[in-house]
Amino acid sequence: MKNDFLTFQAQTTPHPLAVEVASAEGSFIYTTDGKKHLDFVAGVSACGLGHRNPKVLKAVKKQLDKYWHVMVYGEYIQEPSVELAKLLAQFLPKNLQKTYLVNSGTEAIDGAMKLARRATGRSQIFAAKNAYHGNSYGALSLMDYQERTEVFKPLVGNITHIEFNNETCLSQITRSTAAVVLETIQGGAGFIEPQNNYLEKVKNRCKEVGALLILDEIQPGFGRTGKLFGFMHYQVVPDILVIGKGMASGLPIGAFIASAKMMDLLSDKPKLGHITTFGGNPVISSAALATLQELTSTDIIELIPAKEQLFKKLLKHELIKEIRGKGLMLALLFQNAEVANELVLMAKEKQLILFWLLFEKKAVRISPPLTISEEEIHLGCSIIIECLDEINESKTSLIVN
Ligand SMILES: Cc1ncc(COP(=O)(O)O)c(C=O)c1O
Structure with a gap:
């Protein structure tokens, strides 16, 4: 499929993420290799009620x-x-x-x-x-x-x-x-x-x-x-x-x-x-x-400030310089674009979907389904922290400048 995707479907960048989707439900995307990915992007803020509400x-x-x-x-x-x-x-x-x-x-x-x-x-x-x-x-x-x-x-x-x-x-x-x-x-x-x-x-x-x-x-x-x-x-x-x-x-x-x-x-x-x-x-x-x-x-919108606070509480790490945004439209700011880039790619391998922002290269977006549960927030944030720990330990060249 990937070959056909690159050959026949017009691309927007030379290096698309190319996650091969089999199905999606709630806060998760299932890929054709049988893996289950927690979605912290929600189709770039489009799937507010999660997948297939x-x-x-x-x-x-x-x-x-x-x-x-x-x-x-x-x-x-x-x-x-x-x-x-x-x-x-x-x-x-x-x-x-x-x-x-x-x-x-x-x-x-x-x-x-x-x-x-x-x-x-x-x-x-x-x-x-x-x-x-x-x-x-x-x-x-x-x-x-x-x-x-x-x-x-x-x-x-x-x-x-x-x-x-x-x-x-x-x-x-x-x-x-x-x-x-x-x-x-x-x-x-x-x-x-x-x-x-x-x-x-x-x-x-x-x-x-x-x-x-x-x-x-x-x-x-x-x-x-x-x-x-x-x-x-x-x-x-x-x-x-x-x-x-x-x-x-x-x-x-x-x-x-x-x-x-x-x-x-x-x-x-x-x-x-x-x-x-x-x-x-x-x-x-x-x-x-x-x-x-x-x-x-429903109380979906009412619950958002509490979910925002939970993200902010869990996402404390020396590599995160700032968390910007409001509600479930959050951006993690790093000291350079390399750390942001590495986090998105590493999280993908650990079955967490993250994405970049268009102009702010030092940022990673978090815009999950509004229906995301506390448990899912805990799971995704622990993957982010694990990735940042690994970046801190093994890729010191990314974080010196
Ligand atoms: C603020 C804003 N305006 C406009 C658009 C364009 O919307 P669409 O991609 O549906 O044309 C986007 C899409 O990302 C957006 O975020």
């Missing part, structure tokens, strides 16, 4: 028995997508009541960018340095990382970058600005939280000049930080909310949400201003609806 599975199977795809987004009334949008509105502030369902996070970001330009009649968009919003051209254009963007230029125009958490940049936001796009908690940059009411200050500046605040909750959303959405920690409400990843427990989906007044602009002048074939797909929407019902009717 029974309630989500039941909802999907029920929908599969009724209909799969009958029409492009927005023309027919399909119960799962309507119920999903309605339930989302119930848990969101008054200005976030209308949802546009798409297929992925990056697509949702592009939709939000289009909506902001359409709603304001302005074109300038600000994004943060070290932000990650996806890889379609709109979302990629929000990235300031030259190494990743240079060969794909020209990008979408009139996008400028400001430093996350730096208030002095806010005066650059003016009456020419359509929107400021920020991750509520910066993911790829190393799970960096907003400090000193930063998001509130950005929102106030946006209000002053008539610009829109777009918050990318694709990673922190759906309970990962200990609240249903990350912005709920920070006394700020975005004008456009962008979601994805954990929304459908591991099935492909994204959405952008705004006021009805704003969202209705996309349906006229031009008509079909934003369209998608599979957005709002009923099978995927039924998975998202079951996920949201489960997250909002």
